[in-house]
Amino acid sequence: MTCSLKYAPQLRAQGMRMTAQRVAILHVLEQTGGHLSPTQIYDLARKEYPKLTEPTVYRTLEELAERKFLLAAHVGNGKMVYELAENHNHHHLICRECHAEVQIDHTTLKKLFAELESSTGYRFIDIHVTFFGLCPFCQNQKGD
Amino acid sequence: MTCSLKYAPQLRAQGMRMTAQRVAILHVLEQTGGHLSPTQIYDLARKEYPKLTEPTVYRTLEELAERKFLLAAHVGNGKMVYELAENHNHHHLICRECHAEVQIDHTTLKKLFAELESSTGYRFIDIHVTFFGLCPFCQNQKGD
DNA sequence: GTTAGTGCAAACCATTTGCAGAACG
DNA sequence: CGTTCTGCAAATGGTTTGCACTAAC
Numbered sequence: 652m653t654c655s656l657k658y659a660p661q662l663r664a665q666g667m668r669m670t671a672q673r674v675a676i677l678h679v680l681e682q683t684g685g686h687l688s689p690t691q692i693y694d695l696a697r698k699e700y701p702k703l704t705e706p707t708v709y710r711t712l713e714e715l716a717e718r719k720f721l722l723a724a725h726v727g728n729g730k731m732v733y734e735l736a737e738n739h740n741h742h743h744l745i746c747r748e749c750h751a752e753v754q755i756d757h758t759t760l761k762k763l764f765a766e767l768e769s770s771t772g773y774r775f776i777d778i779h780v781t782f783f784g785l786c787p788f789c790q791n792q793k794g795d
Numbered sequence: 796m797t798c799s800l801k802y803a804p805q806l807r808a809q810g811m812r813m814t815a816q817r818v819a820i821l822h823v824l825e826q827t828g829g830h831l832s833p834t835q836i837y838d839l840a841r842k843e844y845p846k847l848t849e850p851t852v853y854r855t856l857e858e859l860a861e862r863k864f865l866l867a868a869h870v871g872n873g874k875m876v877y878e879l880a881e882n883h884n885h886h887h888l889i890c891r892e893c894h895a896e897v898q899i900d901h902t903t904l905k906k907l908f909a910e911l912e913s914s915t916g917y918r919f920i921d922i923h924v925t926f927f928g929l930c931p932f933c934q935n936q937k938g939d
Numbered sequence: 940g941t942t943a944g945t946g947c948a949a950a951c952c953a954t955t956t957g958c959a960g961a962a963c964g
Numbered sequence: 965c966g967t968t969c970t971g972c973a974a975a976t977g978g979t980t981t982g983c984a985c986t987a988a989c
Contacts, residue, residue, distance in 0.1 A: 668963050668968060689984055690953075709954060711969095725869045730953090744917055753915050763907050767926065771897050773888055776928035782911065784920035812943060812988050836979075848946055853979060855944090874978090 658720065665718055672707050673715075675700040677735075686724060686732035686743075718757035724779040734779075742779060755782070800862065809862055816851050817859075819844035821879075830868060830876035830887075868923040886923060890930035898917075899926070 652694040658677055659669040680687065687695070693708045712733050715721040721733045726745060741754040760780065767776050800820055803813040811817075819840040823829065832837070837852045856877050859865040865877045870889060885898040904924065911920050 663964085666968085670963070670969065673969075700837065702971080705953085706955075706972085707970055711955095712890065728826055744911065744915055744920065746917065747919075753917065755911065755915075759910065759914075760907070763904070764905065767888065767899065768928075770903075771888055771899075771928075772931040773890070773897065773928035774931075774934055775891075776926050778927075780924065782920050782924065783922075784912075784915075784917035787916040787918075807989090810943085814988070816945075832978095846946080850947085850980075851945060876969085901964065 659719070662718075663728045665719070667714070672696075672703050673711055675713075676702060676708065676711050680721070680733065680735045684735075685736060686726070686734040688730055688732050692733065715745050719771070722779050722782055726781055739779065742781065744784060745790055747783050748785060748789040749787045753786075755780075801905075805864070806862075811858070811862070815844050816847050817855055819847060820852065820855050820859075823877045824865070824877065828879075828882060830870070830878040832874055832876050836877065866923050868925055870925055883923065886925065888926045888928060890933055891927050892929060892933040895930045895932070897930075899924075 656669065656674065662669050662673070676692055678699060679692055679695040683695070689705075689708050689712055692712070693703065693705055696708070697703045712721060712723075715732060716723045717777055719736055722736050722739050724732055724734065724743070726732050726743070740757050742757065742760060744753040744755055745751070764776050797937050800813065800818065806817070818835055822843060823836055823839040827839070833849075833856055834850050836856070837847065837849055840849045840852070854865075856865060860867045860877060863880055866880050866883050868876055868878070868887070870876050870887070886901065886904060887910050888897040888899055889895070908920050912918055
């Protein structure tokens with residue numbers, strides 16, 4: 652298992668300090684490997700560093716996302732989730748009913764992104780996309 | 796301008812009633828033609844029907860979305876927006892910095908959706924997608 | 940008249956803010 | 965030591981709930 656401290660030099664290079672709180676937060680994100688909501692991160696990281704508070708979690712996540720260490724994405728009803736940028740080579744497809752998740756490899760979208768960038772002039776489209784659909788199981792449930 | 800009352804028969808067919816509140820809400824969505832947040836809808840619809848309250852707006856939007864009269868999508872920091880389903884043949888690309896919006900025609904995504912559906916087994920992917928990127932103007936601002 | 944829909948008021952929950960004190964480097 | 969970061973406590977703002985009343989049909 653990699654140590655969260657490995658990020659220290661990169662953080663410092665950007666004028667950020669490596670604190671116990673940040674270690675705990677990064678650690679949680681490393682261990683789970685997927686995307687987590689601020690509340691989930693707060694609950695998990697507090698086991699490692701009980702003095703952690705919610706405002707710190709929010710401030711840290713925002714800062715780390717701004718500096719591209721984390722990626723922010725939306726799932727379901729407008730909830731924000733975060734994920735380590737280095738883990739990110741995929742997108743998500745989530746079932747509207749049961750919330751089952753499937754990962755979509757980034758190569759699948761590469762061509763589309765290139766198309767969109769050239770036709771709109773926008774760039775960095777889009778680090779992370781979440782699609783919604785009905786998984787095979789829920790399709791049957793609906794007799795559809 | 797089309798009258799919101801035209802929806803009455805369709806609503807009734809599903810056991811819903813057409814009230815003044817719902818007329819006002821549908822009316823606002825028709826007039827603006829785009830996607831609006833519950834708060835925006837509340838503010839606008841109240842001009843037409845001042846007795847309207849927020850809980851009613853939320854309940855109505857949720858109900859109409861469930862019955863496929865409206866589409867729900869996420870923009871930016873996890874905010875929910877609604878749009879008339881019949882207006883919907885496009886997706887959105889939003890600038891992360893200035894929130895400028897571009898519409899993406901659905902045909903651009905059609906092929907991708909077909910691919911995803913066959914490779915994952917999921918279906919109804921995805922009624923509405925929102926992409927995020929940097930618009931040409933903001934790219935320059937960043938000297939990037 | 941029956942059932943769906945609404946208003947009101949309050950609760951809820953995630954997120955944000957200000958500021959004084961703690962801690963990194 | 966100076967500057968960044970954190971904790972605390974409180975405010976904020978969007979969204980939801982319960983219940984009695986109103987209105988659609």
